[in-house]
Amino acid sequence: MARIVGLDVLDVRFPTSRELDGSDAMNPDPDYSAAYVVLRTDEGPDGYGLAFTIGRGNDVQAAAIGALAPMVVGRSTPDTPAELAALSAELVGDSQFRWLGPEKGVAHMAVGAVVNAAWDLAARRADSPLWSFLAAMTPEQIAGLVDFRYLTDVLSEQDALDILRAAEPGRAERAAHLRSAGYRAYSTSAGWLGYSDEKLVRLAKQAVADGFGMLKLKVGGSLDDDVRRLRLAREAVGPDVRIAVDANQRWDVPVAIEWMRALAPYDPYWIEEPTSPDDVLGHQAIAAAIRPVRVATGEHVHNRVMFKQYLAAGALDVLQIDAARVGGVNENVAILLLAAKFGVPVCPHAGGVGLCELVRHLSMFDYVAVSGTDADRAIEWVDHLHEHFTDPAIVRGGRYLAPTQPGFSARIRDESLERYAFPDGPEWRDNPA
Amino acid sequence: MARIVGLDVLDVRFPTSRELDGSDAMNPDPDYSAAYVVLRTDEGPDGYGLAFTIGRGNDVQAAAIGALAPMVVGRSTPDTPAELAALSAELVGDSQFRWLGPEKGVAHMAVGAVVNAAWDLAARRADSPLWSFLAAMTPEQIAGLVDFRYLTDVLSEQDALDILRAAEPGRAERAAHLRSAGYRAYSTSAGWLGYSDEKLVRLAKQAVADGFGMLKLKVGGSLDDDVRRLRLAREAVGPDVRIAVDANQRWDVPVAIEWMRALAPYDPYWIEEPTSPDDVLGHQAIAAAIRPVRVATGEHVHNRVMFKQYLAAGALDVLQIDAARVGGVNENVAILLLAAKFGVPVCPHAGGVGLCELVRHLSMFDYVAVSGTDADRAIEWVDHLHEHFTDPAIVRGGRYLAPTQPGFSARIRDESLERYAFPDGPEWRDNPA
Numbered sequence: 001m002a003r004i005v006g007l008d009v010l011d012v013r014f015p016t017s018r019e020l021d022g023s024d025a026m027n028p029d030p031d032y033s034a035a036y037v038v039l040r041t042d043e044g045p046d047g048y049g050l051a052f053t054i055g056r057g058n059d060v061q062a063a064a065i066g067a068l069a070p071m072v073v074g075r076s077t078p079d080t081p082a083e084l085a086a087l088s089a090e091l092v093g094d095s096q097f098r099w100l101g102p103e104k105g106v107a108h109m110a111v112g113a114v115v116n117a118a119w120d121l122a123a124r125r126a127d128s129p130l131w132s133f134l135a136a137m138t139p140e141q142i143a144g145l146v147d148f149r150y151l152t153d154v155l156s157e158q159d160a161l162d163i164l165r166a167a168e169p170g171r172a173e174r175a176a177h178l179r180s181a182g183y184r185a186y187s188t189s190a191g192w193l194g195y196s197d198e199k200l201v202r203l204a205k206q207a208v209a210d211g212f213g214m215l216k217l218k219v220g221g222s223l224d225d226d227v228r229r230l231r232l233a234r235e236a237v238g239p240d241v242r243i244a245v246d247a248n249q250r251w252d253v254p255v256a257i258e259w260m261r262a263l264a265p266y267d268p269y270w271i272e273e274p275t276s277p278d279d280v281l282g283h284q285a286i287a288a289a290i291r292p293v294r295v296a297t298g299e300h301v302h303n304r305v306m307f308k309q310y311l312a313a314g315a316l317d318v319l320q321i322d323a324a325r326v327g328g329v330n331e332n333v334a335i336l337l338l339a340a341k342f343g344v345p346v347c348p349h350a351g352g353v354g355l356c357e358l359v360r361h362l363s364m365f366d367y368v369a370v371s372g373t374d375a376d377r378a379i380e381w382v383d384h385l386h387e388h389f390t391d392p393a394i395v396r397g398g399r400y401l402a403p404t405q406p407g408f409s410a411r412i413r414d415e416s417l418e419r420y421a422f423p424d425g426p427e428w429r430d431n432p433a
Numbered sequence: 434m435a436r437i438v439g440l441d442v443l444d445v446r447f448p449t450s451r452e453l454d455g456s457d458a459m460n461p462d463p464d465y466s467a468a469y470v471v472l473r474t475d476e477g478p479d480g481y482g483l484a485f486t487i488g489r490g491n492d493v494q495a496a497a498i499g500a501l502a503p504m505v506v507g508r509s510t511p512d513t514p515a516e517l518a519a520l521s522a523e524l525v526g527d528s529q530f531r532w533l534g535p536e537k538g539v540a541h542m543a544v545g546a547v548v549n550a551a552w553d554l555a556a557r558r559a560d561s562p563l564w565s566f567l568a569a570m571t572p573e574q575i576a577g578l579v580d581f582r583y584l585t586d587v588l589s590e591q592d593a594l595d596i597l598r599a600a601e602p603g604r605a606e607r608a609a610h611l612r613s614a615g616y617r618a619y620s621t622s623a624g625w626l627g628y629s630d631e632k633l634v635r636l637a638k639q640a641v642a643d644g645f646g647m648l649k650l651k652v653g654g655s656l657d658d659d660v661r662r663l664r665l666a667r668e669a670v671g672p673d674v675r676i677a678v679d680a681n682q683r684w685d686v687p688v689a690i691e692w693m694r695a696l697a698p699y700d701p702y703w704i705e706e707p708t709s710p711d712d713v714l715g716h717q718a719i720a721a722a723i724r725p726v727r728v729a730t731g732e733h734v735h736n737r738v739m740f741k742q743y744l745a746a747g748a749l750d751v752l753q754i755d756a757a758r759v760g761g762v763n764e765n766v767a768i769l770l771l772a773a774k775f776g777v778p779v780c781p782h783a784g785g786v787g788l789c790e791l792v793r794h795l796s797m798f799d800y801v802a803v804s805g806t807d808a809d810r811a812i813e814w815v816d817h818l819h820e821h822f823t824d825p826a827i828v829r830g831g832r833y834l835a836p837t838q839p840g841f842s843a844r845i846r847d848e849s850l851e852r853y854a855f856p857d858g859p860e861w862r863d864n865p866a
Contacts, residue, residue: 027528055529056500057540063496064539067489095460096488102682102710102733105538106497107490150709153686153718249535253586276583277535278738280713281745285586300535305711312714 002077002125004047006040007069007114009062012412013055013422014353014385015431023194025220025250030054032385033422034353035061035110036412039117041077047121048411051109052324052352058422064110067097078118079125081141088115088330089147104302108327115328116358120408130408131364134329135175139164142369146334150305154312155334155341163340167372174368182399183363184213184374185381186244188351190233191217197232204236211398214242214269214378220250223262230266239267244296246272253282257289270294270318277301284315294318299325299349304334311342320380322349323358329408332362333370340371351382356393357409360400388416435510435558437480439473440502440547442495445845446488446855447786447818448864456627458653458683463487465818466855467786468494468543469845472550474510480554481844484542485757485785491855497543500530511551512558514574521548521763522580537735541760548761549791553841563841564797567762568608572597575802579767583738587745588767588774596773600805607801615832616796617646617807618814619677621784623666624650630665637669644831647675647702647811653683656695663699672700677729679705686715690722703727703751710734717748727751732758732782737767744775753813755782756791762841765795766803773804784815789826790842793833821849 017029035058039047051061071091078084091111092103100107123133134142143160187210190203200217207215217233219226226245233243245268251259256274271293275282277300287295298320301307310316319339321332339346348363350356360379367374379400386392391409394401403409419427450462468491472480484494504524511520524544525536533540556566567575576593620643623636633650640648650666652659659678666676678701684692689707704726708715710733720728731753734740743749752772754765772779781796783789793812800807812833819825824842827834836842852860 027532030529030532053529054532056527057497057530057533060493060497060500060539060543061533064490064493067493094489096463096486097490099460099463099487100490100494100539100542104711104735106493106533106540107538109533110493150685150712150715153715252583276738278537278736279583279742281742282583282586282738302537303711305709305715309712309714 002041002043004039004072004075004077005042007066007073008038008040009066010036010417011058011062011422012036012417012420013058013428014420015427017055023192024218024246024248025193026248027054032353033058034412035065035113036417037065037113037117039072039114039121041121045121045124045407047117047124048407049113049115049117049120050324050354050410051113052355061106061109064106065113068110068114072114077121077125079122081137081144084118084122085145085330087118088145088328091115092147092327103305103327108302109325112324112326112328112331115330116323116408116410119329120410124407127406129361129403129406130329131361131368131403132175134365135171135368139168142333145330146337147330151308151334151338154308155338159341160337163337163370167369170372171368174372178364178367178402182396182401183360183367184378185395185398185400186214186216186242186347186378187212188216188380188382190215193218193221197229200229201232201236204233208237208241213398214244216244216246216272216380218248219245219263220247223259226259227262230263230268234266242269244268244270244272247274249273249276249300251275253279253285256286260286260290260293264290264293268293270296272296272320273300278306280306280309280313280315283310284313287315287317296320296347298322302326304331304338307335307338311338311344317344319344319346320349321346321359321362323355323362329362336362336366336370345376346371347377348379350380353385354389354410354412356381356386357389357391360393361403361408364402388412435474435476437472437505437508437510438475440499440506441471441473442499443469443850444491444495444855445469445850445853446491446861447853448860450488456625457651457679457681458626459681460487465786466491467845468498468546469850470498470546470550472505472547472554474554478554478557478840480550480557481840482546482548482550482553483757483787483843484546485788494539494542497539498546501543501547505547510554510558512555514570514577517551517555518578518763520551521578521761524548525580525760536738536760541735542758545757545759545761545764548763549756549841549843552762553843557840560839562794562836562838563762564794564801564836565608567798568604568801572601575766578763579770580763584741584767584771587741588771592774593770596770596803600802603805604801607805611797611800611835615829615834616793616800617811618828618831618833619647619649619675619780619811620645621649621813621815623648626651626654630662633662634665634669637666641670641674646831647677649677649679649705649813651681652678652696653680656692659692660695663696663701667699675702677701677703677705680707682706682709682733684708686712686718689719693719693723693726697723697726701726703729705729705753706733711739713739713742713746713748716743717746720748720750729753729780731755735759737764737771740768740771744771744777750777752777752779753782754779754792754795756788756795762795769795769799769803778809779804780810781812783813786818787822787843787845789814789819790822790824793826794836794841797835821845
């Protein structure tokens with residue numbers, strides 16, 4: 001029987017602010033970072049996970065992950081669905097640590113990083129990519145991963161089983177389709193707020209030429225700029241390419257409604273994060289006011305209880321899971337089931353550090369075994385930092401290829417860990433922040 | 434001009450789990466703890482603040498406070514309302530640190546601890562207890578403390594000014610009343626879940642004899658036990674004493690409704706935290722189903738955006754601010770204004786470490802300058818750990834005395850800091866956790 005014998009945490013930061021990659025209305029100068037965790041075992045592979053942050057505070061995130069070590073080190077490796085559920089429940093439910101959230105922010109992201117590392121480990125031990133490791137489970141095993149606490153007024157275990165059993169026919173065909181054709185992506189690489197008009201137009205055209213059917217632009221800095229940039233993008237790509245816009249929480253509710261009415265002539269596909277991610281009722285009001293433009297959110301929605309309300313209130317039209325914001329795979333399975341219950345498409349947030357690598361597994365699992373469809377669904381694609389991963393996300397012709405290596409793809413290359421270690425790695429030592 | 438020249442953080446834990454003080458349905462064995470911050474200045478008094486936790490993870494909370502030091506150390510002391518607003522806005526709005534919330538959990542509580550320490554410092558420098566320091570400000574100065582971002586669909590700056598101006602007449606009389614008669618308290622000391630029936634009855638009778646008109650019992654462990662305990666308490670105190678019950682987030686929505694219907698014959702005054710503090714719509718459903726029993730929540734409601742929704746949805750009847758959960762005095766002023774806009778009474782959460790000491794200032798400020806009333810309002814009172822504070826909360830005849838010492842009362846005695854330092858203070862060194 002293998003055991004977890006150590007939990008290592010590393011503070012890794014990439015100096016993305018130097019190039020304005022990732023710049024948006026709320027985040028002008030992010031240094032994309034990972035609080036990175038390794039579950040070391042006494043035999044066989046180790047497990048890898050991470051929480052994504054944008055710089056300052058990554059040390060706090062790392063400290064929170066480290067604080068979970070006593071709950072993990074010394075355990076036998078969780079290999080079965082029931083063992084993985086038990087680990088998740090224990091970490092989420094620790095009666096003292098829970099006070100720091102509950103189930104939100106730094107403490108919850110720390111749980112998510114460790115839970116994801118445990119899933120990475122289990123999938124490696126099963127010699128399977130995470131998406132197919134999950135998709136090979138029975139409906140009962142999958143439902144057993146979920147903590148239904150606080151969900152049962154909207155989603156019961158029986159509801160979950162009904163959804164999962166309805167998706168059983170066709171699993172093999174859909175998995176085969178993923179292996180041959182991948183999963184639809186959309187591109188955000190053109191639209192960072194810090195880019196010039198010329199760069200925006202050039203990158204938008206390039207994205208369409210590369211096979212993307214949907215792009216995304218950052219908005220929310222200045223209305224005049226946004227109108228001009230959306231118009232330029234629309235002219236560049238024509239009427240048939242979807243263009244989403246993303247305000248990164250910049251607006252109050254009345255401003256969001258006014259701003260989106262001004263952008264509506266250029267046919268934005270969705271408005272993402274128009275206001276505070278906590279404001280379910282605010283999103284509900286915005287959604288009602290701006291239809292047929294869709295409302296999307298999720299990358300900062302902190303747990304399944306919030307998503308439950310968003311769905312029950314009709315406050316979002318597109319649900320954006322994030323692999324590293326909530327409590328890990330188990331909670332994301334709950335969120336996928338909630339979305340399926342309401343028939344709302346899931347279009348994951350990605351980018352950052354490792355989010356593309358991780359979240360593609362969850363969308364592919366959803367397609368095979370939960371919603372059973374990829375209609376109106378696409379995974380965000382941002383083309384940087386992938387070179388630091390041992391199993392990088394690959395997009396060809398506007399589609400994510402299905403991962404084939406065992407695990408959850410969160411492992412960062414040793415040389416990158418060394419170079420970008422904060423604050424003592426050579427990248428930071430030679431160019432202090 | 435005085436400057437802040439250092440920010441010290443201490444991990445202080447009290448071994449409350451040994452006596453089951455503080456035991457409830459979700460928190461069986463808390464060790465009440467403070468991540469304690471001192472803003473050291475180069476002249477005059479220092480400033481003191483804290484985040485409250487219940488044990489494991491207090492080190493993470495302390496690390497988060499420490500991460501804010503670069504934003505604070507080196508500044509001139511914030512002495513004016515505008516300077517205090519600027520400090521709060523800068524800490525809440527840091528574009529990288531914000532990602533760790535946003536505005537929730539460990540990161541936001543860290544901001545709250547530092548903001549509260551800055552207010553403590555400013556009030557000490559003004560030689561005034563915080564409540565009267567605040568209550569001496571003009572409506573314009575008070576409104577200027579508030580970040581209205583994400584609130585304007587429900588509360589504009591003009592709304593705030595209208596509320597504050599309406600409360601200007603009578604400020605002096607109400608302040609004089611506080612100085613002579615204090616502010617109503619209610620007692621939770623009788624009702625911890627770990628206490629025997631005999632102890633419960635004895636402490637309930639004692640509380641009434643001590644002048645309390647309201648008690649609170651913890652519930653949510655077992656329905657049979659809760660029915661028996663509430664019946665015993667009701668028999669002990671008679672029909673005219675209010676008895677609130679507190680489930681500490683134990684239930685799902687349907688269970689909360691069923692459970693409260695079983696307790697209704699014993700006339701519970703409110704049910705506190707019936708379910709997840711994130712579940713605005715769940716509380717709305719519970720409130721609608723169990724009226725006239727009231728729904729109360731707030732100690733884990735993480736920011737003003739959540740309270741905005743609770744109020745707009747009619748999802749709570751009693752709003753429970755907490756001095757150390759949100760972003761400090763500035764955000765609590767926003768929350769008091771929101772409550773006043775909706776005419777909902779504020780009955781603060783207290784207990785823990787220092788929460789009674791701090792929050793009494795906010796209720797007294799509210800009474801003098803915001804809501805202008807104390808009708809149906811009371812501050813929670815738990816009678817332990819006060820001996821560790823230099824300006825302890827004092828309750829006489831069921832009422833909190835008005836603080837008279839300068840500051841926000843968060844300062845812990847030096848000998849307590851030394852004894853309960855975790856893990857190296859003598860209390861922990863001699864009795865390892």
